[in-house]
Amino acid sequence: MTQQSYPAFGILLVDDEPAWLKSLSLTLRSCAGLSNVATCQDSREVLGLLAQGGIGMVMLDLTMPHLSGEELLKQIGEQFPEITTIVVSGLNQLETAVRCMKLGAFDYFIKTDEEDRIVGGVLRAVRMKEMQQDYQEISSRFASGELRHPEAFTAIVTGDRAMLNVFAYAEAVAKSPQPLLITGESGVGKELVAQAVHRLSGCRGKLVTVNVAGLDDTVFSDTLFGHVRGAFTGAEQLRRGMIEEAADGTLFLDEIGDLSIASQVKLLRLLQEGEFFPVGCDQPKRLKARIIAATHQNLAEKETLGTFRRDLFYRLRTHQLHVPPLRERPGDIPLLLEHFLGEAAQTLGKKKPTPPRELAQLLATYNFPGNVRELKAMIYDAVSIHRDRMLSMDSFAKAVGQPRPGSAEKAAPRQNPFAGFIDLPTFSDAAGLLVAEAMHRANGNQTLAARLLGISQPALNKRLKMMRAEPV
Numbered sequence: 078m079t080q081q082s083y084p085a086f087g088i089l090l091v092d093d094e095p096a097w098l099k100s101l102s103l104t105l106r107s108c109a110g111l112s113n114v115a116t117c118q119d120s121r122e123v124l125g126l127l128a129q130g131g132i133g134m135v136m137l138d139l140t141m142p143h144l145s146g147e148e149l150l151k152q153i154g155e156q157f158p159e160i161t162t163i164v165v166s167g168l169n170q171l172e173t174a175v176r177c178m179k180l181g182a183f184d185y186f187i188k189t190d191e192e193d194r195i196v197g198g199v200l201r202a203v204r205m206k207e208m209q210q211d212y213q214e215i216s217s218r219f220a221s222g223e224l225r226h227p228e229a230f231t232a233i234v235t236g237d238r239a240m241l242n243v244f245a246y247a248e249a250v251a252k253s254p255q256p257l258l259i260t261g262e263s264g265v266g267k268e269l270v271a272q273a274v275h276r277l278s279g280c281r282g283k284l285v286t287v288n289v290a291g292l293d294d295t296v297f298s299d300t301l302f303g304h305v306r307g308a309f310t311g312a313e314q315l316r317r318g319m320i321e322e323a324a325d326g327t328l329f330l331d332e333i334g335d336l337s338i339a340s341q342v343k344l345l346r347l348l349q350e351g352e353f354f355p356v357g358c359d360q361p362k363r364l365k366a367r368i369i370a371a372t373h374q375n376l377a378e379k380e381t382l383g384t385f386r387r388d389l390f391y392r393l394r395t396h397q398l399h400v401p402p403l404r405e406r407p408g409d410i411p412l413l414l415e416h417f418l419g420e421a422a423q424t425l426g427k428k429k430p431t432p433p434r435e436l437a438q439l440l441a442t443y444n445f446p447g448n449v450r451e452l453k454a455m456i457y458d459a460v461s462i463h464r465d466r467m468l469s470m471d472s473f474a475k476a477v478g479q480p481r482p483g484s485a486e487k488a489a490p491r492q493n494p495f496a497g498f499i500d501l502p503t504f505s506d507a508a509g510l511l512v513a514e515a516m517h518r519a520n521g522n523q524t525l526a527a528r529l530l531g532i533s534q535p536a537l538n539k540r541l542k543m544m545r546a547e548p549v
């Protein structure tokens with residue numbers, strides 16, 4: 078996407094008629110935004126040109142002097158199997174088309190076909206080729222297992238294997254012009270990942286973020302596509318949409334799961350055709366930005382319920398990254414704690430406090446529905462009220478012990494876990510099981526287990542001694 082010309086690989090047009098070569102190049106440039114196009118009039122030169130490298134696709138005439146198109150097709154298939162070949166011929170014969178397909182042609186067009194058909198076919202082939210290249214890149218990155226640009230991820234604190242896999246994938250698809258979908262619960266760091274992908278893309282344009290939640294279809298169109306002067310009452314000035322703001326860069330569409338069906342249709346058209354119409358304008362403009370979309374919602378479920386279009390879902394997830402929730406990467410909690418303590422202290426102009434040893438363990442017992450954002454807020458909160466050298470556990474214990482406002486735990490009356498039992502355990506058995514669970518969650522730390530149970534540490538110690546004397 079950094080290069081001026083698109084796509085990243087060259088497209089070679091081969092025909093002995095210069096007028097056709099000129100008109101096809103113009104059509105590809107103006108209707109499909111394909112500018113990385115070279116032409117060749119002499120079929121004998123084609124193999125030599127391909128040997129120089131850089132060409133990923135050939136569009137070939139069949140009836141040419143010297144080397145016929147069919148012969149060339151065969152030789153390209155043998156010597157350059159990675160190159161996609163499309164036949165564009167004056168011959169409207171089914172047998173010829175079938176023969177070409179058998180020789181490996183990706184598609185077959187007749188010169189008199191409508192322009193839209195040819196352009197659509199070429200764009201399809203370009204997309205397939207880009208995806209092939211992306212997948213090769215992905216597998217080679219995973220095989221090497223190393224990040225080439227770890228510095229792009231410095232804002233994301235983690236040591237987790239699954240997160241490192243997310244980074245490897247992000248690196249592999251960063252330069253792809255295909256859309257990228259980032260999923261994961263709220264607060265896991267999806268936007269940080271989008272920023273890293275943009276940085277790695279090498280695009281010289283900006284990263285432009287649009288939160289599409291709550292935008293009705295009219296505002297969505299106006300925000301993304303912009304409008305011309307006089308497009309509607311109040312449109313006194315021309316407005317460039319966010320797509321244009323993000324030209325040669327990345328357009329990050331956050332909360333994509335909330336998009337209305339009408340706007341989904343428009344986004345799909347943008348992705349499929351690579352063009353859009355500013356409101357009130359009948360001249361299409363080309364999409365020159367890479368699209369990254371993110372959501373905390375389950376799009377597969379929404380698609381089944383009919384609230385998210387299947388075609389858009391499949392288009393968006395050409396490449397997909399899932400950022401795991403914090404509770405699935407407890408090893409990150411101490412790292413994030415250290416990081417945010419430093420950050421909060423600096424922001425609040427305080428000395429970085431020392432966290433008690435049990436704090437990370439206490440936090441590991443909590444399931445963090447708000448993920449890293451919630452942890453960050455807890456730490457900022459604690460640092461803002463802290464006075465001594467040692468950080469107090471109190472605000473954390475309070476936060477992890479409380480059901481979140483509006484959460485299911487608060488809304489639903491707590492079920493008595495013994496409700497379905499025919500024979501109730503004895504009081505001492507039940508207490509023993511509760512203590513065993515708290516000790517397990519606290520990783521054997523009595524201070525922490527006592528906090529979880531809401532009793533003092535000596536009381537817990539006494540109970541443990543009793544349990545050892547008469548095991549449950």
Ligand SMILES: Nc1ncnc2c1ncn2[C@@H]1O[C@H](COP(=O)(O)OP(=O)(O)OP(=O)(O)O)[C@@H](O)[C@H]1O
Pocket residue numbers: 232233234235261262263264265266267268269270331372373449450453
């Ligand atoms: N691994 C991390 N290291 C450092 N900071 C992080 C990390 N993950 C998230 N954060 C911070 O947590 C907050 C939430 O992150 P972010 O906005 O990227 O999450 P999100 O998944 O995009 O959330 P939402 O779905 O609500 O938009 C931000 O302040 C971000 O800087």
